Every structure is written in structure tokens, then in C-alpha cells.
Amino acid sequence: MDHEKRTKKKRNHLPFRLNILFLAVFLAFSVLILRLGVVQIVKGKEYQDKANETDHAKTQLDSARGKIYAANGTVLADNQAELAVVYIRKPGTTSKDNLKTAKKLAKLINMDDSKVTERDEKDYWILTHSDAYDQKLTQAEQKNFKEDPKEADKAYDLVLDRITKKDLDSISKADMEVIAIKRELDQSTDLTPHFIKKDLSEKELALIGEHLGDFDGKIDTAVASTRKYPNGDYFFLGQVKDIPSELVDGFLAKGYNRNDKVGVSNLEEEYEDALRGIPTTLTFTTKNGKAVNTPEKKEGQRGYDIQLTINNKLxxxxxxxxxxxxxxxxxxxxxxxxxxxxxxxxxxxxxxxxxxxxxxxxxxxxxxxxxxxxxxxxxxxxxxxxxxxxxxxxxxxxxxxxxxxxxxxxxxxxxxxxxxxxxxxxxxxxxxxxxxxxxxxxxxxxxxxxxxxxxxxxxxxxxxxxxxxxxxxxxxxxxxxxxxxxxxxxxxxxxxxxxxxxxxxxxxxxxxxxxxxxxxxxxxxxxxxxxxxxxxxxYRLAPHFLKSIHAPTNDPKKLGPTIYHYEPKVLNHxxxxxxxxxxxxxxxxxxxxxxxxxxxxxxxxxxxxxxxxxxxxxxxxxxxxxxxxxxxxxxxxxxxxxxxxxxxxxxxxxxxxxxxxxxxxxxxxxxxxxxxxxxxxx
Incomplete structure (x- = not known):
């Protein structure tokens, strides 16, 4: 009789425990459903917007510099316009990606290979030989390098060392053009226009124009400007060159690109802010930090012209x-x-x-x-x-x-x-x-x-x-x-x-x-x-070369409107x-x-x-x-x-x-x- 009572009591406790369990499960599912409702209905649009969110990245392509004139109207510093092909490297681009681009571009342009180094040739040989590591490393060496990823650079260096002259002799003249192009591509930085070749022929320009769609927005044409001094390389004019390495940070802060040319001495340097043109702006649409379309281009403007006090004839x-x-x-x-x-x-x-x-x-x-x-x-x-x-x-x-x-x-x-x-x-x-x-x-x-x-x-x-x-x-x-x-x-x-x-x-x-x-x-x-x-x-007056600064004009025989006229500076009496x-x-x-x-x-x-x-x-x-x-x-x-x-x-x-x-x-x-x-x- 006591046994039956105990058994009956246990049976009465079991439904109660099940009810507690069912209630807990019900509450958990209710919270989950409520959370999904909030995400989909209340926050859905916000999260969808974030998923579709895009950003814009801008970069610049330098415009031609302003001209420098003598007091008597002679042009002392001018620009030589050259048609050029420009590469815009997208984030995440690898050396193999650059090789593919170089091979496509080599079919459209002739490229000087005089700057190609032996190291460039060896890098190319490795990229174009899928079995390079099998050829140059023992199985034991490969196993060691695979087991320790930190040793990957050493493995690559070892392969480089073991590439022979005979290996390099297999590189053809056509390959050398590809290497020369890839060398330029590799020197570029993300979303920064980099000139691959200047002074394009009309045929090269036409071919590139026909095939721009093949490069997914990475290749474009532009007008490159090279400084020239038609009436003599007068010392006071100065020089235009790459940004000196010790000054790169300062120029980047001013909105320059690393590969821009700047005045590095004398008047070209002193009046850099005036002579530098308004750059052409390229705006990229990006998702997750990657460019997804061809950039939108806003044309720039040539820099201000400056006239000097120098009389060229005198x-x-x-x-x-x-x-x-x-x-x-x-x-x-x-x-x-x-x-x-x-x-x-x-x-x-x-x-x-x-x-x-x-x-x-x-x-x-x-x-x-x-x-x-x-x-x-x-x-x-x-x-x-x-x-x-x-x-x-x-x-x-x-x-x-x-x-x-x-x-x-x-x-x-x-x-x-x-x-x-x-x-x-x-x-x-x-x-x-x-x-x-x-x-x-x-x-x-x-x-x-x-x-x-x-x-x-x-x-x-x-x-x-x-x-x-x-x-x-x-x-x-x-x-x-x-x-x-x-x-x-x-x-x-x-x-x-x-x-x-x-x-x-x-x-x-x-x-x-x-x-x-x-x-x-x-x-x-x-x-x-x-x-x-x-x-x-x-009156001690500051000696000066600058006479005036002028807005650019399309008439090569005339100076544009005066922007600034130099006023004598009295240093002391x-x-x-x-x-x-x-x-x-x-x-x-x-x-x-x-x-x-x-x-x-x-x-x-x-x-x-x-x-x-x-x-x-x-x-x-x-x-x-x-x-x-x-x-x-x-x-x-x-x-x-x-x-x-x-x-x-x-x-x-x-x-x-x-x-x-x-x-x-x-x-x-x-x-x-x-x-x-x-x-x-x-």
C-alpha cells in the first residue's frame, strides 16, 4: 500500500516538471521571435542600408604647372604635353594580378625595358613557373618551409638565388616588355594614379582607347606634363622632380600623391603653391574598402603663370x-x-x-x-x-x-x-x-x-x-x-x-x-x-625675382588676368x-x-x-x-x-x-x- 502511494506521488510530480520545461521553451522562443521581429521589422531598413552602404575614395592626377615668363614676355619655363597611360591600382591587387594586367597592356604599347633589373627578371621567372619551388628546393626544404610559414620569405630568397643564367635566357624580348610594364605597376600604390608610359603614339592611344573596358577601370589615358626650359636652364628657375623622401609626409598632408612632381629648388620650389595646377580628381565608389567601378573624373586646371623681373635679353x-x-x-x-x-x-x-x-x-x-x-x-x-x-x-x-x-x-x-x-x-x-x-x-x-x-x-x-x-x-x-x-x-x-x-x-x-x-x-x-x-x-629692399602672378590662359602669347602683383618689401631704413x-x-x-x-x-x-x-x-x-x-x-x-x-x-x-x-x-x-x-x- 505504501509502495503504491509513493509511485502515485512521483507520477503527480512529472507533469508539473514538464509544464515548467515547456514554459521555459515557450518563453525562449518568444524572446527569439521578438528579437527577429525587431531585427527584420524595426531595424531591418537600418541594417539593410548598412549592408548596402558604399563609400567614396578620391585621388588626384596632377595638372600641368603654370608657366614662368621673363619681364619682356619670353617664356622661360613651359610644359611639354605628352599622352600617357595611367594605372590605378585597386586595393588587394597582387603581383599575379599585375602580371595579368601587364600582359594585356604589352599587346597595346611598346615599352622600353632598359630599367629592368635582374631581380625583376627572376621575380617574373618565378611567377611564370608554377613548379619553381619544386625545381629549386628539395622536398625537405619545402616541408620545412610549409611547416613554418614564417620561413616563407627565406624560401623565396633561396629560389631567387638558385635561378641560373640559363633560366633567365629563356625570357624573350616580348617577355621583357611585360616585365618592364609590371615593374611600373608594382611601384604604384592603392588608388593613386601612376604613369606607366608617357609620350604614347597615336596608334598606342587608339589601341588603349579601344580596350579600356578590358581593364576593369584600372587603366586610363591622361595628358602628362613634362617641364622644359626653352630659353636656357637658368639656375634661378630651379628644377621639378619627384618629391624628396624626407618631405613626402608634408606633401601628402597638403593633398599631393607620392608620385607627383614638385619644385625642388629655387623659383620652382619657392612658388610651388602658385605653379601647381588644380589636380584632376578621380572619385571611386567602394564597398568594403574595394573599388567597384570606373572612377568619376573631374578635370583640373593648369597652374598659375608667374612673370619675373628678369629681362631675358639683358x-x-x-x-x-x-x-x-x-x-x-x-x-x-x-x-x-x-x-x-x-x-x-x-x-x-x-x-x-x-x-x-x-x-x-x-x-x-x-x-x-x-x-x-x-x-x-x-x-x-x-x-x-x-x-x-x-x-x-x-x-x-x-x-x-x-x-x-x-x-x-x-x-x-x-x-x-x-x-x-x-x-x-x-x-x-x-x-x-x-x-x-x-x-x-x-x-x-x-x-x-x-x-x-x-x-x-x-x-x-x-x-x-x-x-x-x-x-x-x-x-x-x-x-x-x-x-x-x-x-x-x-x-x-x-x-x-x-x-x-x-x-x-x-x-x-x-x-x-x-x-x-x-x-x-x-x-x-x-x-x-x-x-x-x-x-x-x-631703404633696404628685399631683392626679388617675382613680378606678378596670373591666371592661366589658352592664348600662349598673352598672360592671363593678374592675381597678385609684387609690392616692394622694405626691410629697414x-x-x-x-x-x-x-x-x-x-x-x-x-x-x-x-x-x-x-x-x-x-x-x-x-x-x-x-x-x-x-x-x-x-x-x-x-x-x-x-x-x-x-x-x-x-x-x-x-x-x-x-x-x-x-x-x-x-x-x-x-x-x-x-x-x-x-x-x-x-x-x-x-x-x-x-x-x-x-x-x-x-
Whole structure:
């Protein structure tokens, strides 16, 4: 009886447990059905949109650069348009994919294979031999590499090493074209247009056009632009090349592609932002990061054109002038070291560089070659040409005597410092006329606190190198800097030399050498800026090549609308009164027009009509070994009473002759004839 009761009790518990289980299952299915309903009905559209969601990726193809014109309208930098085939690599593309594309493209174009390397050939051999690993690796080696995927690169390198010359000899001429194309394809990056070949023939262009559909949007044609310089490769124009590796990140941040060409030096670099065109934009539709269609193209625009202050005719003529005058000097006074000269021509009221020329003899051929970059990058002791800055600097420190008697200075150790001759009593003006070294030494002595005591036809100098001496050196150097000597001129180029600064020498008498231009070194461009500062009444203007920027135009003979016109940049005004500046200008006039001036040829006869004011310079550069070896320089401007042009000339390492004066004289004549700005008319 008890057994039956227990059995009956168990039977009563079983349906209850089943009911609990059924309820749990029911609730679980209800939650699942509810979740599916939410996903399909409530969130269905959202998830469907995400499934169908597309993105857009943009890349760019560079347009032609702007042109560069001379002041007289001559094109100095132009573009040579070339039809090109472009490859647009899609994400996930493999080397095998590139091989297939290369084989298709090789049927349509001829490709130069001169850049193909042995490594390229070996890679191709492996790709085209499915049994390459079986041929070149033992079974044990293959097993080892398969068991350890990290060793895959080593396996590939081992196969490369075992490819023989005989293997490579099986590669045909047609194969080489395929390899050359694949080599270019492999150098591309995802969704970045890469030029495979430029200068396509009409036949090649037509064939590619007929088969564009075969390449799934990966191949297109475009117009490639190559820079050319039809009137000479002038140094100041610069170069256009691949983006330097150290600058890639910066250019990428500006929206460039890695394979874009950019200005890498001088004006091409300085005005890259203006010269670069608006790129053609290619927009890809992508799904899951992969391009799924042919890109949509938005055509770009050629870059802005720029016009320079350079007069191309004058630039070329000055090169001829320098060649002629150096040759004439060497013929009259044979001297082996005379082989170069530099000239800078500027507008003193704007700072515009009208011509900047350097010429140097190539000793291997005996012919002249361009060395114009030396006018900005090479520095020389300029000698007395800087004495105008010495006088004006001396005025700033009340160190210029109104009158001073020119006679030799004798140092305590017996050394002597003197002028070319004893010129008697001088004023600042006549000191410049005669180029008196002693007068400049007096200015430096006054600044340093030296005593020059007259004694038996000479001065006894008491010099020392204390605080006053150091301060005087610094003050004189700072005064020179006001004219652009020893400092950056501000020229619109990425780089310029500032010359050599000799510091503060231990010998006290060195400040006198400094005051006559025989210590620190300066560039011809600095010399021109210094002369312009005196010519225009004391304003130091930044030298510049840019005249204006223009919108591009389809008319090759005309510049487009002006976008920007260069305004002169005043860097500083020298700390002198107008009266002091007038006195130095008067001294420069006496140099060329007084009977005893150092450059009377520039003021007499045919040159008189130009009213040239000038200052000559002769720096002794090798006193111990060759005391007759000099740098000869000249700064000049004309007309004296209304300056229109400044000329600076430097002739290094010359012994005899006045080549600096000859060159300057011929430049003034060329300017008057070629520029349309007469020096003899108001």
C-alpha cells in the first residue's frame, strides 16, 4: 500500500516538471521571435542600408604647372604635353594580378625595358613557373618551409638565388616588355594614379582607347606634363622632380600623391603653391574598402603663370659681355687664375632683379659655362666697394671726422697700414673719391677708442683689444647688416648664402682691415642690395625675382588676368640722416667724375651721358703667397640724380686690368639699349 502511494506521488510530480520545461521553451522562443521581429521589422531598413552602404575614395592626377615668363614676355619655363597611360591600382591587387594586367597592356604599347633589373627578371621567372619551388628546393626544404610559414620569405630568397643564367635566357624580348610594364605597376600604390608610359603614339592611344573596358577601370589615358626650359636652364628657375623622401609626409598632408612632381629648388620650389595646377580628381565608389567601378573624373586646371623681373635679353647679353671682357683681359694681361666674374643688375626702387649672371671658364674645354648661382651662393672679400657702408656706419656712431689728413699708420710692432697714396686732407666725400684706406681706419679707430698720433709724416697707432674694440667690431658689423652685407637679403629663393663672418679677431689692427672690406666676405647679391640702399636714399629692399602672378590662359602669347602683383618689401631704413646719405652719394659721384676718382672711365666720354655714380673695390686676398692677386669689385648706379638701375660686379682672383669697370660699362650700355628704360631721358 505504501509502495503504491509513493509511485502515485512521483507520477503527480512529472507533469508539473514538464509544464515548467515547456514554459521555459515557450518563453525562449518568444524572446527569439521578438528579437527577429525587431531585427527584420524595426531595424531591418537600418541594417539593410548598412549592408548596402558604399563609400567614396578620391585621388588626384596632377595638372600641368603654370608657366614662368621673363619681364619682356619670353617664356622661360613651359610644359611639354605628352599622352600617357595611367594605372590605378585597386586595393588587394597582387603581383599575379599585375602580371595579368601587364600582359594585356604589352599587346597595346611598346615599352622600353632598359630599367629592368635582374631581380625583376627572376621575380617574373618565378611567377611564370608554377613548379619553381619544386625545381629549386628539395622536398625537405619545402616541408620545412610549409611547416613554418614564417620561413616563407627565406624560401623565396633561396629560389631567387638558385635561378641560373640559363633560366633567365629563356625570357624573350616580348617577355621583357611585360616585365618592364609590371615593374611600373608594382611601384604604384592603392588608388593613386601612376604613369606607366608617357609620350604614347597615336596608334598606342587608339589601341588603349579601344580596350579600356578590358581593364576593369584600372587603366586610363591622361595628358602628362613634362617641364622644359626653352630659353636656357637658368639656375634661378630651379628644377621639378619627384618629391624628396624626407618631405613626402608634408606633401601628402597638403593633398599631393607620392608620385607627383614638385619644385625642388629655387623659383620652382619657392612658388610651388602658385605653379601647381588644380589636380584632376578621380572619385571611386567602394564597398568594403574595394573599388567597384570606373572612377568619376573631374578635370583640373593648369597652374598659375608667374612673370619675373628678369629681362631675358639683358640676361643673355651680360653673359656675352662677361665672356668678352674676361677674354680681352686675359689676352692683354695673361693670368691663369682669372676665369670667372659675376654681375647683378637691380631696380633700386623695387628690389627687382633684372639680371643675375655668373660665368666661369671650364678648364677642360677652355670654354665659358654658366655659373650664375655663384652670385647668390659664393662669397668674396669685396675690398673698398663697401666703404660707403663704413662712412655711413661711422656717422651713426659720431666717428667720422669732417677733415682728416691721409698718411700711413704705423703699429707698435712696425706694421704699416696705408692708402694707395698719401692723399692729403680729406673729407668724407673725397675719401670715397680717392678710396682712402686711412680715412676708413680713422673711423674704425674712433669707434674702437684707438689713438692715432701724428709723427714725422705718419700716425703712430695705439691699438688694444678690450671691450671698446669688441663693441666697435660688433657695431660696424651691425651697421653693414643694415645694407644687407653679411645678412640674408630676403631674396625670394629657398636658400641664399650670407657669406663668412670672421668673428672678433685678436689682433687690434684687424678692425681697420674690416673697415676696407678685407675681412668678412659677401655675395654679389648682397653687394647689389647695399648699392641699392645708398642709391634710393637709405631703404633696404628685399631683392626679388617675382613680378606678378596670373591666371592661366589658352592664348600662349598673352598672360592671363593678374592675381597678385609684387609690392616692394622694405626691410629697414638705415640709421642715417638724409644729409649723411647725400654726402656718400656725392662721394660715389666723385669716384667716376672727379679727375682723381678711382673709376673715371665710367664718367667720361661715351659714358658721361649715363651720369654713373660708383665705388670700386680691390681686395688683396693672398698677401703672403701672391700679394698681387686681388678680388676686384664695383657697385654703381645711374643716373646719379635719378637712379634707375644698380649694377654690382665681382671679378675674383685677378692680377691686372680693370675688368670690373669694363663689365660695368658694357652693362649700362646694354641696359640703355635693351630694356626700354633709357638712362639718358627723363
Amino acid at each position: 640676361q643673355k647679353e651680360i653673359a656675352k659681355i662677361i665672356d668678352k671682357d674676361i677674354s680681352n683681359t686675359k689676352h692683354t694681361f695673361p693670368q691663369p687664375k682669372l676665369d670667372s666674374a659675376y654681375a647683378v643688375v637691380m631696380d633700386p626702387h623695387t628690389g627687382g632683379i633684372l639680371a643675375i649672371v655668373g660665368r666661369k671658364i671650364d678648364h677642360s674645354t677652355g670654354k665659358f659655362e654658366d655659373a650664375s648661382s655663384g652670385a647668390i651662393y659664393n662669397a668674396f672679400q669685396m675690398g673698398s666697394a663697401v666703404k660707403g657702408a663704413t662712412v655711413l656706419g661711422g656717422f651713426q656712431y659720431n666717428a667720422v671726422p669732417e677733415y682728416f689728413n691721409d698718411m700711413p699708420i704705423v703699429y707698435k710692432n712696425g706694421g704699416r697700414f696705408k692708402s694707395y697714396s698719401d692723399f692729403g686732407t680729406l673729407t668724407p666725400e673725397t675719401a670715397l673719391e680717392h678710396s682712402s684706406n686711412v680715412f676708413m681706419a680713422k673711423i674704425a679707430s674712433n669707434m674702437a677708442g684707438f689713438k692715432l698720433r701724428p709723427e714725422n709724416g705718419h700716425y703712430k697707432a695705439r691699438v688694444f683689444t678690450g671691450e671698446h674694440y669688441r663693441k666697435a667690431f660688433e657695431n660696424l658689423r651691425q651697421a653693414y647688416g643694415q645694407f644687407g652685407l653679411g645678412v640674408e637679403t630676403g631674396v625670394d629663393l629657398p636658400f641664399e648664402s650670407t657669406g663668412y663672418e670672421g668673428g672678433i679677431p685678436k689682433e687690434g689692427g684687424k678692425i681697420m682691415q674690416f673697415a676696407i672690406g678685407q675681412f668678412d666676405t659677401y655675395t654679389p647679391l648682397q653687394l647689389a642690395q647695399y648699392a641699392s640702399t645708398i642709391a634710393n636714399g637709405g 638705415i640709421k642715417n640722416t638724409q644729409e649723411e646719405i647725400d654726402r656718400v652719394q656725392r662721394g660715389f659721384y666723385l669716384v667716376t667724375h672727379a679727375p682723381n676718382g678711382t673709376a673715371p672711365s665710367l664718367g667720361h666720354r661715351d659714358n658721361a651721358k649715363y651720369k654713373i655714380a660708383a665705388k670700386t673695390g680691390t681686395a688683396q686676398i693672398d698677401v703672403e703667397n701672391d700679394p698681387e692677386l686681388y678680388n676686384k669689385s664695383l657697385v654703381a648706379y645711374a643716373p646719379y640724380d635719378d637712379p634707375k638701375v644698380v649694377v654690382a660686379v665681382v671679378v675674383p682672383e685677378i692680377k691686372h686690368g680693370e675688368t670690373n669697370l669694363d663689365i660695368a660699362q658694357d652693362i649700362f650700355k646694354a641696359y640703355d639699349k635693351l630694356t626700354g628704360h633709357s638712362l639718358t631721358k627723363g
